[in-house]
Amino acid sequence: MSHTSGEFLKPDLAALQAASDDLSYSGGLEPVTGLFGQKLVAGKYEVLNFLASGGSGTLYVARNLVTGETVALKVLDTDCSGRGRGHIPDGRLIARFLKEGRTLAMLSHPGVVKVLDSGFDLGINKYYLVQRFLPGETVEAYLERNVESPASFILEFLWQLGSALSYCHSMGVVHRDIKPANIMMQPHLKGKFVYTLVDFGLARYERGNFSFLTRSREVLGSHYYMSPEQCLSETIDERSDIYSLALVAYELLTGRKSANTGSPLNVLMSHVNGLNLPQSLSDPKDELSERLYKIILKAASRRPEDRYQSLDELLVELPRPEWKEWK
Structure with a gap:
């Protein structure tokens, strides 16, 4: 053939x-x-x-x-x-x-x-x-079985995904579709997981001669995890990925979605108007949970200028995870 x-x-x-x-x-x-x-x-x-x-x-x-x-x-x-x-x-x-x-x-x-x-x-x-081929499951499948995850789990998740996205951004690539279904998790030693970003079908390359394939006013992405600027079909940068990653981390930490449920349009409106997330955890399990939650809140700010301006800036705020074999 x-x-x-x-x-x-x-x-x-x-x-x-x-x-x-x-x-x-x-x-x-x-x-x-x-x-x-x-x-x-x-x-x-x-x-x-x-x-x-x-x-x-x-x-x-x-x-x-x-x-x-x-x-x-x-x-x-x-x-x-x-x-x-x-x-x-x-x-x-x-x-x-x-x-x-x-x-x-x-x-x-x-x-x-x-x-x-x-x-x-x-x-x-x-x-x-x-x-x-990546054996394992998506974070989406994991979330269907687990109500919430321990802070150490979230810390490793943010370190791995933050490092991967930081690399992508350094190469001029904005993923634009960060969501649980696009993150694979593979079991590793000591009960830990290795995370991998997949599906770059909506990615934007900001260098070279690749054309930007989104029509004016065209809305692309997954509504539960889209940044406000993405919902508005505005020009986006790496801060949009930071917002989306924060919402996945929020879901892992709390066991619930950040945006209002309902029609896709209602969900989009909740991003545009501001998610109005609680300013603190109702029942924090430990000090690390509270610290991670504050980082997530800043990363999920409605205005891009109020978020971390890069993944490296976010990673500096994170404690170093004990397990580093994934690097």
Whole structure:
């Protein structure tokens, strides 16, 4: 098989739902009956199992028949053949998919998923992206089982994710979709976890010649974790990622979401108007919990200028975790 390697404007709810990529890892692996009528992609990736599906693609567990390595294979769902009705390629979706591959290819950090290969399979007329397979689960799946987490857990989480995002920002990359479903956690020694950022489909690269693919007034992201400026379709920078990371940490620490539940529009409005989070924990377990909560509150400030201005600035405020093997 041949292949080649400001002023608030009410967000449009339909656009939000269509644009948000809710790709998340499923709780279990389901057998694949066939990937578009076949099980081999790019002549060497044997599809083994379905893993997840979302707005921009489908994720599979696959095996590289050349190396024997187990990988994660992401296939863009849009058909690029242009044959027949319903087969008009989505140019913007393709551009985002290609940008994700290019962005990941230039990043090298233990806290960022590693891209191994990418290309276009002429047999199925689809683009694909091959990434390192990450056993474990998402923070989203973890949160479904755990009401709240100990402060030491949150500390390690913030150190690892903060370090990974700090690296991304130093490379000119803003993730723009930090949420529990986009953070993998792998069990490690001593009951600890290693965290990895995945899904850079909405990432913005602020250097070089990559085009910024968001239409004016287009709302992209996951509404529970979007910064106010992101909800308003304003220009965003690394402080938006800091806000989103803080909301994930808040959820881990308290066992509840920071924003009001309800329609996506109501959630967006709660970000824009200010979350009005409690200024202290109602039942702090220890001094570390209180200290982390104050850091989270500052990072989740409504105005970007009131937050930490960089992840490095936030990390300086954190105590050093006892466990450092993840570095």
